[in-house]
Amino acid sequence: MYFYLYLCLVNLFIFMKGMESKPAIDPSTEEKIKNAARIIFTRKGYAATRTRDIAQAAGINLALLNYYFRSKEKLFDLIMMESMQEFIQSISGVLNNESTSLENKIQILTSNYIDMLTLQPDLPLFVLSELRSHPQDLMLKLNFKEKLMRSYFFIQIQEAIKTGKIAPIHPLHFVMNIMGMIIFPFVGSPILKNIGDLDQEAFNEIMQQRKILIPKWIQAMMLKGN
Amino acid sequence: MYFYLYLCLVNLFIFMKGMESKPAIDPSTEEKIKNAARIIFTRKGYAATRTRDIAQAAGINLALLNYYFRSKEKLFDLIMMESMQEFIQSISGVLNNESTSLENKIQILTSNYIDMLTLQPDLPLFVLSELRSHPQDLMLKLNFKEKLMRSYFFIQIQEAIKTGKIAPIHPLHFVMNIMGMIIFPFVGSPILKNIGDLDQEAFNEIMQQRKILIPKWIQAMMLKGN
DNA sequence: AATTTATTTAATCATTTGATTAAAATTTTT
DNA sequence: AAAAATTTTAATCAAATGATTAAATAAATT
Helix, strand or coil, X not given: CCHHHHHHHHHHHHHHHHHCCCCCCCHHHHHHHHHHHHHHHHHHHHHHCCHHHHHHHHCCCHHHHHHHHCCHHHHHHHXXXXXXHHHHHHHHHHHCCCCCCHHHHHHXXXXXXXXXXXXXXXXXXXXXXXXXXXXXXXHHHHHHHHHHHCCHHHHHHHHHHHCCCECCCCHHHHHHHHHHHHHHHHHCHHHHHHXXXXXXXXXXXXXXHHHHHHHHHHHHHHECCC | CCHHHHHHHHHHHHHHHHHCCCCCCXXXXXXXXHXXXXXXXXXXXXXXXXXXXXXXXXXXXHHHHHHHHCCHHHHHHHHHHXXXXXXXXXXXXXXXXXXXXXXXXXXXXXXXXXXXXXXXXXXXXXXXXXXXXXXXXXXXXXXXXXXXXXXXXHHHHHHHHHCCCECCCCHHHHHHHHHHHHHHHHHCHHHHHHHHCCCHHHHHHHHHHHHHHHHHHHHHHXXXXX
């Protein structure tokens, strides 16, 4: 709620520290806490995460966590912000590349996304879950929407619809299908691994296959001619 | 953990009650609690749900909740079980209908699923989230996997692969794509509504469109000829 | 109607958990 | 080395929360 106010304060804090050339916050301890927090928050969600568990995982005292980050919520907001930014950052470049075709973007996007989610398979469920309860759409509204709607990628989609390359449907169907086919397998991996009798390695192999398959499928189902 | 043991005890309990023709548990109050619990658990998840909130929503006392269901965890397990069973039940009939074609099943499945999720949009994220933490794959292993693998639907998929109607890929890709395209929009609805500037009504309209579109897409991307 | 059984409540417990405080240890600056 | 600033810890607090108990009320049975 007081998220932006907090960020301003943190930035001011860090900035002033730098100005006064007083000893900067030891990055090693702060990072240790943040890393532990990221892992546990991402795996268990906000409500199920205990600050004591974070402290223990970081190898520090509980009081230290509050010394550095003031509260559980503020630590969470920070982690959440960084996760989202990393998320957006990772695709922003691809979406706005004006020298790649729509087909090409889909290929690169799929490949990058699958590689990223293979390394951080808990990330999407975490983001999707927390987004529901916390009305932090601020972040979302101010970043994600703008980034996507004004992206060259979106212009290309609308162009393709105009020229009849894509059927005249709501562009959101496009986003839903791509994201659904890429992200859902990771979100539903416990079920999918179970019904397919797959261990982690076999699951990853399937995901690697999808780097090739999904762009083909998207093309077959949505792009006319070619 | 002691989930099955508990179920047995509950069943035994109810059974014996019936035998002795002692007054059965008042269904109205028990149902009130279960309904409130289902809504709140589904919306906020296990960890973020307070038993007091359930009691209040049900219009009863906190002690009464524990009187009927013994503990938060046991109430949760019951809700979870019922949700999963309803989930499986709702598709089991479709999957095992031997008089419908593969294409037909996909149409019906898509339509049913979208109607169901339109009424219970929080269900998939709830199930997917809780499945990750709680290793209650027992339930999953003993039901979902068997139900799906032995279904006539699965036989039809394998048949279609043999006759070359579907490219020779892992059948799981099929499941991932259908589920991804149907379920993901509901899981990601906060983001999607935001970037598409959709209110609930407009979102539902898009989902209605997908009842027609998804079967077509699946056919175009995975089913050769026809 | 009397008695037994089932249902419901108010009050309370015990544990968990986020957060604070005051002091100790460490590092930095003078 | 002394002083000042910082990092870290042990101990503790206060609120939240799941659960229980004993008593009151209502319903069913005899």
